[in-house]
Amino acid sequence: MAYDHHPYNHNGCCPSFFVEGEEDGFFARAAMQRERDRHVAKIHQGALAEELSRQTAEEYQDDILDHMEHVESETMPDVNSMDIQTEIQWFMRPYLLDFLLEAHHAFKLLPETIFLAINLLDRYCSRRVVYKRHYQLVGCASLLIAAKYGDRKERVPAVRELRSMCCLLYDDDMFTQMEWHVLQTLDWVIGHPTVTSFLQIALAETAFDPEVEHMATYISEIAMFRKDFVSVRPSVMARSALALARCILARPQPIQSDWAAQYDPHVALNLSNILSQPSQVLYRKYSAVHLYSVSATIEGFLAQQAQIARLNAQPPATAEFPPLDVQQAPASQYLNPQTPQKVQYPVAPMGVLTPPITPDKDFSGNTGYGVSHGMPPRLNATPTPPPSAEHQRYYSDQQYGQSRRYLQ
Structure with missing residues (x-):
């Protein structure tokens, strides 16, 4: 029996297992449709979860705020305790914060990580005496703890990376020991x-405005460098910085939420006074395009305000008054027999002239000068006749007798 070894059958099709038939194509299209439906269902499920989360957050918003404000009051540093540090001083703080900001930017950590790290650093310095040589080590340990607490696991810096950034000043075990010591100190x-x-x-109840958000964060980070703002609570700082950012960007102040509209005018004014003194590291960080270059925006705003202040400081054009012409009587008029005239003093256009100097005998209540300035009128003294010769001899004998008595 002969076999047909031709690779094609009588219908002209190759009976190969690698060629899909109609049934295989049907199952493939069905699988793709199921995958598409699963993806659409996942999107709908995420939107539903977000909506439920928003409704739940609105329901418990007041309770969440009360809890957050209670926790922030319990975890605030003590500035008075930081003042009594023996070695570290406040002028060292900007240098350490510049280093931590560079490390935070290098590891691409979340914005809240740097705020939490600074809080841990300040709280530790409020309870423990920190030596100058360990100040940077405490800052690195605080940044490491904050990154482990709230940041992504893959972005948490390694000890060897922190050691390299510190120029091999500390050993690996020193970072671990300091991390444990900070946690023990803060309970x-x-x-x-x-x-x-x-x-x-x-910002939850307002329209999404990333420029305002980045500028408020930038202003809050500028405040971290100053001692005056260490004791300001984050809730007050956030609302005050947000109000200042909206004022700079000419955004309307919202009134939808009572809590969001309540900012401290004193803190906002103090924040506006330090905008011209940012850290260079912080200025470069917020000059990036993805952060809307808010540092350059504030710099332009300050230049514009300075120009307006210079224009307002120029004295306004005033009318020139003619020189005062005081007529003085010639010296020869007192030699001629004539009635003396009172000298007429000119009236100044602005202000009050100093009253003329009068002799002591004439300075009495009839001038009216003392009365107009709230002083009682001075009465004229009654003239006393000179003593007689008999009274003079009597007074001299009395004085001589007293002097003899004192000498004995």
Whole structure:
């Protein structure tokens, strides 16, 4: 029996297992449709979860705010305790914060991580004596704890990376020991509502405006460098910085939420006074395009305000008054027999002239000068006749007798 070894059958099709038939194409299209439906269902499920989360957040918004404000009051540093540090001083703070900002930017950590790290650093310095040589080590340990607490796991810096950034000044085990010591000092209380957390709540009821949000964060980070703002609560700082950012960008102040509209005018004014003194590291960070170059925007705003102040400081054009012509009587008029005339003093266009100097005998209540200035009128003294010769001898004998008595 002969076999047909031709690779094609009588219908002209190749009976190969690698060629899909009609049934295989049907199952493939069905699988693709199921995958598409699963993806659409996942999107709908996410939108539904977000809507339920929003409704739940609105229902418990007041309770969440009360809890956050209570926690922030319990986790605030003490500036008075930081003042009595023996070695570290306040002028060292900007240098350490510049280093931490560079590390935070290099590891691409979340914005709230840097605020939490600074809070842990200040709280530790409020309870422990920190030596100058360990100040940077405490800052690195605080940044490491904050990154482990709220940031992504893949972005948490490694100890060897922090050691390299510190120029191999500390050993690996020193970072671990300092991290444990910071946690023990703070009683393992790490959670602290940061400025960014309150900013998100304040911006929840308004339209999305990333430029305002980035500028408010930039202003809050400028305040971290100053001692005056260490004791300001994050809730107050967030609302005050947000109000100042809206004022700079000419955005309307919202009135939808009572909590978001309540900012401290004193804190906002103090924040406006330090906008011209940002850190160079911070200025470069917020000059990026993805952060809307808010540092350059504030710099332009300050230049415009300075120009307006210079224009307002120029004295206005005033009319020139003619020189005063005081007529003085010639010296020969007192030699001629004539009635003396009172000298007429000119009236100044602005202000009050100093009253003329009068002799002591004439300075009495009849001038009216003392009365007009709230002083009682001075009465004229009654003239006393000179003593007689008999009274003079009597007074001289009395004085001589007293002097003899004192000498004995």
